[in-house]
Amino acid sequence: MKKLKILIIFLFCSQAYGLEFNGKFTQGGLIIGKTNPSDKIFLDEKPLKISPSGNFVFGISRERSKDLKIEIKSKSSSKILTKKITKRKFRIQRIDGLPKRKVTPNEEDMKRIRKEGRLIVKAKNINSNFDFFSNGFIRPLKGITTGVYGSQRILNGKKRRPHYGIDIASPKGTPIKSPNDGKVVLAERDLFFTGGTLMIDHGHGLISIYSHLENLKVERNQQIKKGQIIGTVGSTGRSTGPHLDFRLYWNNIAVDPDLVFN
Ligand SMILES: [Zn+2]
Known part of the structure; x- marks a missing residue:
């Protein structure tokens, strides 16, 4: 009672x-x-x-x-x-066979990486008044998950930053859907690490990032709908095979996309 x-x-x-x-x-x-x-x-x-x-x-x-x-x-x-925040155990993931320059870039590459990094940070810091995030997120691509959020990365034997995205493997050219409504805030065809890259603003500081794309099907500043094709799977940038690296950031804090899909 x-x-x-x-x-x-x-x-x-x-x-x-x-x-x-x-x-x-x-x-x-x-x-x-x-x-x-x-x-x-x-x-x-x-x-x-x-x-x-x-x-x-x-x-x-x-x-x-x-x-x-x-x-x-x-x-x-x-x-x-x-x-209370439930604690998680994160995996260690080793990836070998990456081109040496993509793991330990030279001075010339570093200039390019810094310039591209500034573009990405600028887009990540967008904090718009849209509230598209409240419509629920769908998976951008079907396929086998080959990388999970949070795992500690060891690339060619060298300790690197944790992996903040999920990797979904799928054949080259497979269409990628937008997981929610949003506005494209970055569309770049060839970035050093992420290759063909898109960033979408879902509002209130929530930004999604799509990497290693073969083709981009949307442009910067374009408003898009949930389920709309935004690009195709590729292996551009630092990648060992065709897959999508999908990330979600809220005010620059990386969150786990696998916890968000409904
Ligand atoms: Zn990845």
Whole structure:
């Protein structure tokens, strides 16, 4: 009886706040939520963007272990939620046979890499008012997963940054779909590491990245729809075979795409 009472109070409270979280509170998780548009939400003391329909989004980093502090302020009240973050074990992945220049670039390459890096960072820092993220994400490509989020990479025997994307292998030329509505914010045919590369803005700092494409089917600044063909699978840039490297960043924090598809 006591338990039931608590449950009823809990349901009542969460309804009163009209607050909803979708997603896993885990390392690499992406939380897509809804609240009263007039509420204010603070994540670790920083204000979250809330759309006119009450949608919001935030990501949890691979390294996060501290509880999340979420504060919800409405006109009449304020409430603090503490969310535990489930820890994960990440794999070690060794890849050999990559061209030496792609693992240890020369001085000339480094100039190019830095210039291209600035383009990518600029696109990752976009924080638009779109709330396309609330429509749900589909897989951009069917195929075998050959690389997962978070694994520690050892390339040609050298320790490199963790892998922040998922790799999906598929034959060269296979069409890639946009996982959600969005706006193309970067479309480059030949970047040093990622080859044919697209970046799509889904709103509130949520940006998806597609690498190693053979062909791009959309242009920068183009608005696109969920399921629209945006390019084809290739093996351009630092790659050992045809596959799509798909990444999702929220305000520059890489999250796990596998936790996002519905
Ligand atoms: Zn990859």
